Amino acid sequence: MSARRSLPSTNLTRADLSELCVLVVDDHGHTARLIADILRAGGVGRVHVKTDSKHALASLHAINPDIIFTDRMMPYMDGLTFAQTIRQAALVGGDVVPRPEIPIVMVTSQAALLDVELARQAGVNEFVLKPFTPAALLSRIELVLRKPRPFVVSESYVGPDRRRKAQLDYSGPTRRRSDPVEMSDAGERNLTRQTIAVELAALRRLIRARGGLDRSLMQMTHRVIQHTRFRALQVRDRTVERTTNSLLAYIDAVGGPEACDREILEVHFDAIVTLMGIDEADTAQADKIIRNLELTVEYKAAERLKEEARLKTEMPIAV
Template identity: 45%
Template sequence: MFARMTAMDAMLPDPLEGLCVMVVDDHASTRRLVADVLRAGGVDRVVTAESGSEALAMMASVRPDVIITDWLMPVMDGLAFTRAVRQAAITDDPRIPDPRLPIVMLTTERTRRDVEIARAAGADAFLVKPFTPARVLERVATVRQRQIDFVISTAYVGPDRRQGREADEDRYAGPLRRRGDAADKVDVAARAALCAQILDEMATFQRLIEGRGGLDHMLRQMACRVMHALRQRASEVGDRLLTRAAASLARYVSAVGGAGKADPEVVQIHLDTLRALALLPVGDLKASAMVVRQLDRAVSRRIENHLALTMSYTPVTTPGRRLHMIDA
């Protein structure tokens, strides 16, 4: 269903090829979306489960390399599932072949207390909803690549997050961020690096579209998040044309009344435009400006057409009848 990406291996220190990732979520739409992103990004094998208890029953036969689990689920939630996996390091559990395997917690919010609770349970990293394809792949690659000691104690079982002298003490005080842990920030060191990232993200997204049979509602929403993230990165780099192009989709979506009403063709035009800009030589401002102007004109026409169609209907009321719309 999905073609293998060619640039992803160059971007990620630890290739995703050959991995088995288990996705645990009680919502079928989220399971499918995360699984589609993983496959589009080059993960060879993706298995899914509806709850922590179902995941536990599958682990011995599946033997995943990484687990992505939702926090809030019925039957057994993500916290209980994570604790059960880590507990197998103390009490042998035939269902769990590797209690040290990386676990990424999927959640809608990430407050300081949420972080502390999930880390105390033994989670390695977070994936905050709504997410972008790049963030999903980055999280999986990071937890696979990062070399962290594993702590087994009566107080805590999981990745070592101790700092300074505390790591040399026998008694473990609790899960903390270590000085060497990677911060949650985007690499915006240079425009060239950003363009390489854009090409990888656009390739991933295109394969995601093909795998799902088109730009459905969830993918249109995801495209808005991708463009928002790219706009921020382009702004930090100082590339005004890239920033303008990435911001264009938000302007269009706002004008038509939300991502659900966005024309998939217009969304695709934005994806193609970002790819075209990333392929242009650094410093070719004339060509970049022409590409952005073409995008602006296309989007403005679509917005005008939408407004004209909207204004072609006039609300009228008839005694004893509800408000309805007729052609003006």
């Protein structure tokens, strides 16, 4: 049997997060706002956004952030150069960079080994792979705070100790395709449920903060549910697995995440949270909750088909 793995820590309290100051650097305004909204919804007290790395560098002394999230590809100064400039301040000194050892999390769509190695050489602490979920962002905060690595200063390299392998989009109990598909350990299941609870809570706060579901949030919700189902499968959490299957079936039935009814999403979120609080031996209550969800999905799907049929019959006939 393989050695036990633990989830990325996700148990920072909102009180812990409320004391943090995070700087988000991304030239794509929509992505920068989305990251900032997720961090605020997750409980981060202060979030500053800069749309280019030069202005971000100039603001470091005034903001003095605890963590930096930076995009990889940016004009004028890309994320690698930005990270290197911060790290090199440990050698050259000056007042521009108050803390060269500040944790840097790179948000990137480039996950090739060469890209990862270049980022590690630049002194990046952690990675988040696009498209990301709330848990992916929040777990990186947890990692850099709970598991800090020694800061190395030498002529050949400045940055966090590179001996630990990078974790790209790791947001579940396993991170290699060769890992076992299922793990039955009760401790793993509890840790998995903690991660699911953190992610759903952050997602719901984000939806409320934005006043509803736009296209990007619907797509993120779909990814969150897919991740939740994968985690449930890994730890044999059958009740959560069935609930996510129900929601994914609904999304497929209505034609994709953009066509979903927010009420149906909320009902499934409530069910997942409720099921995770039920004693696993109480299968009758779990079955009742899941069956009600499945009936609701069937009803909504049937109603949608009826409405589509009605609209077709009312369409004027071209002559």
